[in-house]
Amino acid sequence: MIQTFMIVNRSAPRVLIFEPSSQEKRKYFASIYGRKKCSRKTLSEIKEELRGIRVKNRKEMDKNVEKFKKTLSMHGLFKIHMAPDPESLIKILKENTTGRGPISLNKSNVVLNEIRPYLKKAGFRSYIRYFSEFENFNSQKKFFTDYWMLPGLHEKNILETFDLEASIDLSKDGKGRDYISLLGVNAASAESGNIFFLQHMSNIKKDIEEASIIFFIVSTEKVLENDLEAKIQVSSTGIFGLESVILDLKPKEEEVFDFKSLPFTDKKREIHVIIFDNGRNGLLSTPFSDLLLCIDCRACARQCPVGQYVPQVKEFVYSPKNLLLLQLQGRIGPFELCLHCGRCEVECPVGIPIPELLWRAKIDYYEKKGRSITKIALDDPELLAKIGVFFSPLSNWVTRIPFVRLLMWLFPGIHFKAPLPSFSRQTFRDWYRRRKKNG
Ligand code: SF4
Ligand code: SF4
DSSP states (O other): OTTTOOOSOOSSOEEEEEEEOSHHHHHHHHHHHTTOOOOOOOHHHHHHHHHHHHHHHHHTHHHHHHHHHHHHHHHTOSEEEEESSHHHHHHHHHHHOTTOOOEEEOSOHIIIIIIHHHHHHTTOOEEEHHHHTOSSOOTTSOOOOSGGGSOOTTTTTOOOOEEEEEEEETTSOOOOEEEEEEEEOSEEETTTOOEEEEOSSSHHHHHHHHEEEEEEEEEGGGEESSHHHHHHHHHHHHHHHHHHHHHTOOOOGGGOOOGGGSOBOSSOOEEEEEEEOTTHHHHTTSTTGGGGGOOOOOHHHHTOTTGGGOGGGGTSOOOHHHHHHHHHTTSSOOOTTOOOOOHHHHHOTTOOOHHHHHHHHHHHHHHHHOOOHHHHHHHOHHHHHHHHHHTTTHHHHHTTSHHHHHHHHHTTOOOTTSOOOOOOSSOHHHHHHHHHHTO
16 A cells, blocks of 8 residues: 555645555455455564664754755745744744634644643643544543553554545635644655644544644654655554554543634634754754654553553653653653663664663763752662661661651652561571571
């Protein structure tokens, strides 16, 4: 299917929206019955192809961004902006949206993690339209709440397939409802200027058809050389990210807003493209440059054993890579809950060594900022054990006093119900020798 993929109209950039579909699967199974040659790529072949594209793209990031800008400006459909950081992006929004309605957001990591907190600070009202698209909203429904409930599609050798659901011609005049749509794109093609999305609900298509002012947010690493590469990247985001989507299927009532009830405006639809860097270019020459290979599929979040319990989950779209990027952008501290189990690296389709990068970022952070006394103490369990042993059995008695447990919970953060080890002066060797001697 990838080889036969063609863009209908190459003259003006279009928006291409992909959705999960059984079309490719049907063709494949029909070919088996019809004894025709129709092969499907295996998971490892898809990963290899994707990594090749991403590594090439990282080398050509600046070149692709320049070409993308040039292609877009040839058609004059969009207002093109460059935003090196969230503050300048907010300035662009303010200058171009005076007096306009609420903002509809898609569920993109870039939009929700890197832009939304600044939108809130600037006083914009924003909603994730994805959640408004859940029909028959029913809070009694059972949803997947943790990673072990996931179906494990790849382990069963089941690969989701994606097909082009909509190809939207932006050159047609349109008038929309009185609201703004801010959409983080999954990929963009420097050659054609086409913008690619992956959608699971119909939120993106509806926003493009209905909003009176649209901002496409293109983070710099998402601009690829051509349509074929962009299509492969978008499909891969779906294939590797499907289970993270399933994990996220929890309706959020506070996000539901009826955009369809807003009135139509008389003004002509405006379309903007904001090319957003937010520190990405600066990563190129650092040990963290592998983060620029990321396609934001969130497969790394899929089986992270601590993912559901990190405090930042409520505030941001969680993935180990997202937390690492936010730390490098100076927004949060190091990811202390990481167990360095390595699952995220195993799951990552482009092989980013996330646990190693998390270590490195943590070391850099504490070298720069210094460590608190609590952290110094907890980072050295051997020293704590020696002190506990030296003062035992007093240390065992003290650490069982409820007031002391409360202090330990408040300051170093050790939960008052967490079982603590008992300290003993007798070493294991002494215990064994005595036991042997006594028969
Ligand atoms: S290494 Fe850390 S971030 Fe990665 S899966 Fe394990 S706990 Fe999660
Ligand atoms: S780091 Fe995470 S989000 Fe990025 S490509 Fe790897 S698995 Fe996907």
